[in-house]
Amino acid sequence: GAVVSQHPSRVICKSGTSVKIECRSLDFQATTMFWYRQFPKQSLMLMATSNEGSKATYEQGVEKDKFLINHASLTLSTLTVTSAHPEDSSFYICSARSVGYNSPLHFGNGTRLTVT
Amino acid sequence: KNEVEQSPQNLTAQEGEFITINCSYSVGISALHWLQQHPGGGIVSLFMLSSGKKKHGRLIATINIQEKHSSLHITASHPRDSAVYICAAPRTTSGTYKYIFGTGTRLKVLA
Numbered sequence: 406g407a408v409v410s411q412h413p414s415r416v417i418c419k420s421g422t423s424v425k426i427e428c429r430s431l432d433f434q435a436t437t438m439f440w441y442r443q444f445p446k447q448s449l450m451l452m453a454t455s456n457e458g459s460k461a462t463y464e465q466g467v468e469k470d471k472f473l474i475n476h477a478s479l480t481l482s483t484l485t486v487t488s489a490h491p492e493d494s495s496f497y498i499c500s501a502r503s504v505g506y507n508s509p510l511h512f513g514n515g516t517r518l519t520v521t
Numbered sequence: 522k523n524e525v526e527q528s529p530q531n532l533t534a535q536e537g538e539f540i541t542i543n544c545s546y547s548v549g550i551s552a553l554h555w556l557q558q559h560p561g562g563g564i565v566s567l568f569m570l571s572s573g574k575k576k577h578g579r580l581i582a583t584i585n586i587q588e589k590h591s592s593l594h595i596t597a598s599h600p601r602d603s604a605v606y607i608c609a610a611p612r613t614t615s616g617t618y619k620y621i622f623g624t625g626t627r628l629k630v631l632a
Contacts, residue, residue: 437618443562448607448624496562500620510554510609510620512564 408432409501411513418489418520426484426516428499433511435501438482440474443496443515452497455482489520524548525610527623534630540595542626544608553591554609555582558625564607567593598630 410429418424428438437456441449453469455461455476463469471493473485482501486493498515502508525546534540544553552571558564568575568582570591575582579598584591595602608623 439619446627448622451619454619498562498564500564509569510566510611512556512566514561514563517562 409435409499409511409513411499411516413516414514415517416519418518420490420520421488423485423487424489424518426486426497426499426518428482428484428501428513430480430501430511433501433503434479435482436479436504438476438499438501440472440482440484441498441500443498449498452484486518489518491520494518494520523624525608525621525623527606527608527626529626530624531627532629534598534628536599536630536632538598538630540598540602540628540630542593542606542628544591544593544623546589546591546608546610546621548610548612548621550586550610550612552611553584554611554620555591555593556607556609558605558607560604567606595628600630600632603629 408431412427439454440452442452443449451464452467453461453463453474455474457476457479461474476482496515496517499513500510502510528543552569554569555567556564557567570582570584579596581594605625605627607625609620611620
């Protein structure tokens with residue numbers, strides 16, 4: 406069964422509103438969670454890395470005020486797309502791992518965001 | 522040049538064929554992941570390997586750390602194997618742990 410649950414799987418929102426995406430590790434402590442964005446037929450683009458209890462590390466070019474990431478517990482990280490615009494429409498996917506350099510990497514099923 | 526490169530980018534095979542997908546990397550790593558992404562978008566981790574070979578069902582993954590090369594093989598391919606296969610290498614940059622992804626191999630297996 407899934408070890409990382411991502412919710413919602415699909416969301417449609419109006420321009421200017423905010424959308425929150427949740428990523429939960431179900432049976433392990435996710436010390437690190439990664440948030441990715443994926444454009445059609447392209448590879449995963451890392452947006453930010455979050456470690457439990459500390460501020461997320463954003464990749465260059467990713468607006469931290471627009472994509473708010475919170476990793477308040479060892480089992481939950483959230484990505485909030487604030488003041489969404491149509492160009493934010495994309496597939497967002499999280500992954501999580503526990504401690505250890507060679508810990509396995511588990512992915513959520515992704516969230517398809519459409520901003521109208 | 523990408524730090525992790527995959528080939529081929531696209532592959533169409535007939536059901537039953539033996540399939541090989543290659544991954545070469547230029548970064549120093551201790552393990553490599555093979556991932557499978559289905560059309561719906563969800564990603565499943567197939568293998569994490571640091572040496573030799575691993576087998577799971579019809580899937581076999583090999584890695585040669587010295588040559589910085591890994592292969593994913595699918596034996597007796599089936600249409601349900603149609604997906605995007607991605608190799609990923611973990612690395613630490615300036616104290617930040619992250620993964621470098623290949624561009625993926627889009628596999629279509631025809632019945």
